[in-house]
Amino acid sequence: MIPYFSREDVGSILHYLGKIIKGVGILILIPFFIGVINKEWVPAIDFLFTFLLSIFIGDTLLLIFKEGKEINWRQGMSIVSLCWIIVMFLGAIPLYLSGHYIGYLDASFEAMSALATTGLTLVNDLDHMAYAYNFWRHLMCFIGGQGIILVALTLFVRGGSAFKVYVGEAREEKIMPNIIQTARFIWLVSLTYLVIGTAILFGINLWRNISPGRALFHAICLFMAGWDTAGFAVQSQNVLYYHSPVVELVTAMFFLLGAVNFGVHYAVWTGRPRELLRNYELKIYIVSILITFFLVCTGFIIHFQFPDFISFFREGFYQLISAHTGVGYSNITFHNFAYWPPLAILGIIIAMGLGGSSTSTSGGIKILRMGILLKGIKKEIKVLTSPGATVVVERFHHIRDIVIEDTHIKMAAIIIILYITLYLTGGLIGVFYGYPFLPSLFESVSASANVGLSMGITSPFMPTGLKITYIIQMWIGRLEFLSVFVLFRFLLSLKSPE
Amino acid sequence: MKERFKKYIRIIDRWIIGIVLELIYPLITFSAAAILCFLMYLTVFIRR
Amino acid sequence: MKRTQIFLAVMWSVFSGVAITSQNIKNTAYITPIRALFETPSLYDGKEVIIKGEVIGDIIRDGTDYWINIKDENGFIGVIINSSQKEKIRYTGRYKMKGDIVKVSGVYHLHCPLHLGERDIHAEKFEIIENGYEVQEVMRTDKLIGSVVLGMITIFILLYSHKKSIHRDIYGQQS
Numbered sequence: 001m002i003p004y005f006s007r008e009d010v011g012s013i014l015h016y017l018g019k020i021i022k023g024v025g026i027l028i029l030i031p032f033f034i035g036v037i038n039k040e041w042v043p044a045i046d047f048l049f050t051f052l053l054s055i056f057i058g059d060t061l062l063l064i065f066k067e068g069k070e071i072n073w074r075q076g077m078s079i080v081s082l083c084w085i086i087v088m089f090l091g092a093i094p095l096y097l098s099g100h101y102i103g104y105l106d107a108s109f110e111a112m113s114a115l116a117t118t119g120l121t122l123v124n125d126l127d128h129m130a131y132a133y134n135f136w137r138h139l140m141c142f143i144g145g146q147g148i149i150l151v152a153l154t155l156f157v158r159g160g161s162a163f164k165v166y167v168g169e170a171r172e173e174k175i176m177p178n179i180i181q182t183a184r185f186i187w188l189v190s191l192t193y194l195v196i197g198t199a200i201l202f203g204i205n206l207w208r209n210i211s212p213g214r215a216l217f218h219a220i221c222l223f224m225a226g227w228d229t230a231g232f233a234v235q236s237q238n239v240l241y242y243h244s245p246v247v248e249l250v251t252a253m254f255f256l257l258g259a260v261n262f263g264v265h266y267a268v269w270t271g272r273p274r275e276l277l278r279n280y281e282l283k284i285y286i287v288s289i290l291i292t293f294f295l296v297c298t299g300f301i302i303h304f305q306f307p308d309f310i311s312f313f314r315e316g317f318y319q320l321i322s323a324h325t326g327v328g329y330s331n332i333t334f335h336n337f338a339y340w341p342p343l344a345i346l347g348i349i350i351a352m353g354l355g356g357s358s359t360s361t362s363g364g365i366k367i368l369r370m371g372i373l374l375k376g377i378k379k380e381i382k383v384l385t386s387p388g389a390t391v392v393v394e395r396f397h398h399i400r401d402i403v404i405e406d407t408h409i410k411m412a413a414i415i416i417i418l419y420i421t422l423y424l425t426g427g428l429i430g431v432f433y434g435y436p437f438l439p440s441l442f443e444s445v446s447a448s449a450n451v452g453l454s455m456g457i458t459s460p461f462m463p464t465g466l467k468i469t470y471i472i473q474m475w476i477g478r479l480e481f482l483s484v485f486v487l488f489r490f491l492l493s494l495k496s497p498e
Numbered sequence: 499m500k501e502r503f504k505k506y507i508r509i510i511d512r513w514i515i516g517i518v519l520e521l522i523y524p525l526i527t528f529s530a531a532a533i534l535c536f537l538m539y540l541t542v543f544i545r546r
Numbered sequence: 547m548k549r550t551q552i553f554l555a556v557m558w559s560v561f562s563g564v565a566i567t568s569q570n571i572k573n574t575a576y577i578t579p580i581r582a583l584f585e586t587p588s589l590y591d592g593k594e595v596i597i598k599g600e601v602i603g604d605i606i607r608d609g610t611d612y613w614i615n616i617k618d619e620n621g622f623i624g625v626i627i628n629s630s631q632k633e634k635i636r637y638t639g640r641y642k643m644k645g646d647i648v649k650v651s652g653v654y655h656l657h658c659p660l661h662l663g664e665r666d667i668h669a670e671k672f673e674i675i676e677n678g679y680e681v682q683e684v685m686r687t688d689k690l691i692g693s694v695v696l697g698m699i700t701i702f703i704l705l706y707s708h709k710k711s712i713h714r715d716i717y718g719q720q721s
Binding site: 192196249252253256257260265268269270271273276286289290293294297298301304309312313316317321 | 515
């Protein structure tokens with residue numbers, strides 16, 4: 001007997017949603033102040049309006065639904081998946097009011113793209129956008145990349161409820177025994193790198209004669225979207241705008257680190273640097289990067305068209321590393337994919353589909369799952385080839401030594417199959433709308449694995465159905481299915497009587 | 499007091515070493531990829 | 547009679563169409579849309595092109611030269627200019643600012659050998675066609691009124707919930 005959701009569930013879900021909405025409302029004050037500092041009064045009013053609206057909604061919910069008992073798993077999961085949708089709608093309000101989007105749907109697409117750290121964009125005339133709106137786009141990337149819930153955790157939620165919502169947000173590992181400590185550590189890592197990365201990029205920008213204020217703005221935004229593997233940039237041309245191999249190198253360094261498991265960061269920062277060499281996931285990651293890059297190179301070598309080695313490496317590797325870590329920064333325009341050979345594009349699609357490490361800020365299948373699946377296959381082969389009564393044990397090193405059990409393999413396989421289904425479904429819908437197969441698949445994988453590279457399908461003029469499809473893909477891809485499925489079950493049980 | 503101070507120094511020390519190592523890590527990855535890329539680039543030359 | 551009329555009409559439309567298109571070609575032959583440089587690079591790679599567009603963002607230093615980014619209706623490209631050309635630019639496009647509209651002629655490279663494979667134009671002739679200007683913000687009153695009303699409601703709710711919680715603290719939870 002599967003328990004149905006009751007009225008009590010609705011109460012606690014809405015109570016926590018109220019808290020989270022209020023928390024996001026407080027964060028909206030940051031772009032508000034940026035608007036005020038830069039004397040951008042129109043954006044400031046828009047952010048004030050959104051701030052008041054979220055406080056209003058949050059407080060009303062808190063007033064009606066009192067704090068109940070500690071939440072259970074299904075409530076936690078439902079809270080997570082609902083809150084992403086609601087925060088998307090809230091975050092889209094100032095973007096919509098900015099007038100840079102055709103409609104509210106486009107603004108919602110942009111908000112979900114930022115929150116899910118995808119980086120596909122539907123903005124018009126980004127180059128004349130106010131600093132406040134632009135900062136909000138990038139701040140949403142940072143909030144979403146850290147996890148809306150994680151942000152809320154550090155602000156509001158306490159006790160045993162915390163872990164249940166934390167897990168819903170696609171981060172099953174606790175780095176430390178206590179979930180609040182884990183949240184704080186994730187903040188510590190991100191903020192430390194925020195300072196380092198911003199300082200380096202700020203220095204480069206200053207050296208390249210950009211005015212100090214704008215240099216700082218570019219540095220912060222570029223870092224926030226890069227570290228959280230989102231892939232938004234301040235200008236329409238993305239990283240191409242800077243025309244600088246140095247900027248590309250620095251961003252690539254930080255987004256590669258952003259795609260590393262926070263558990264590894266913890267180990268390395270607390271005096272176990274050997275983890276960098278021993279970690280199974282990182283080993284597989286490097287191998288996977290090299291293999292997919294090999295595909296890209298092979299594709300190019302058949303019809304070689306670059307003048308020298310450096311331009312070949314720069315163009316091929318930057319797109320690849322950007323795809324594999326799930327960032328979506330690009331130093332070419334989407335038109336240039338037209339001369340990319342299909343094999344290279346396929347290499348990029350595979351890299352996007354695989355994604356970064358687990359418990360990092362990147363999306364996609366995640367390397368650890370692939371690793372577990374590979375070990376599982378190895379184990380099965382060993383079982384088949386060894387004499388009857390042998391006990392086969394496979395283990396790998398990930399923070400500590402872990403013996404592979406069948407449940408690990410099962411979970412990894414389920415999620416991998418679900419991801420592949422999601423990729424193909426999106427590709428199918430793209431083809432249904434009349435786009436060629438390869439770009440459709442590329443765009444679909446890019447949306448569901450939260451990458452953000454585009455072959456040109458994503459534009460303000462694409463069909464509405466496809467926009468909605470990509471929003472859903474980004475949402476499901478970011479939350480890794482389970483909490484979304486729990487939400488669907490919840491919604492279905494509301495309709496059917498007990 | 500002095501003990502406590504030493505403890506903090508040790509924590510910060512590890513922290514900085516960790517960050518430096520992590521910053522070197524991507525560079526090693528990139529170099530590996532660059533070597534791979536260069537080898538493949540050489541094959542183009544040999545073919546021509 | 548009727549047939550000749552139709553024939554004449556068809557001929558007229560064909561010729562006028564040709565005339566119009568040839569005129570279009572004549573007008574646009576000099577100025578290449580930036581999008582075309584990316585969509586059909588084989589036509590333009592290594593050749594001299596002329597583009598027109600707004601200077602956006604920043605003027606970025608690269609050694610002794612400078613990068614600017616030029617935007618037309620639906621395309622962007624990086625252009626390399628020298629310091630004397632840089633002096634001509636007064637406004638660059640950003641919020642509350644319309645950038646100078648410039649006309650650039652130079653050689654287009656799909657993979658520039660001098661700039662590590664960048665797609666760029668090395669400006670040879672560089673002139674400003676229209677000067678940029680500052681744009682005033684337009685405040686919309688409905689947004690202002692909406693914010694004020696919402697602010698008042700929010701304050702009311704905050705006060706109400708605060709009062710209720712005090713009430714609860716004194717008299718205990720009521721069912």
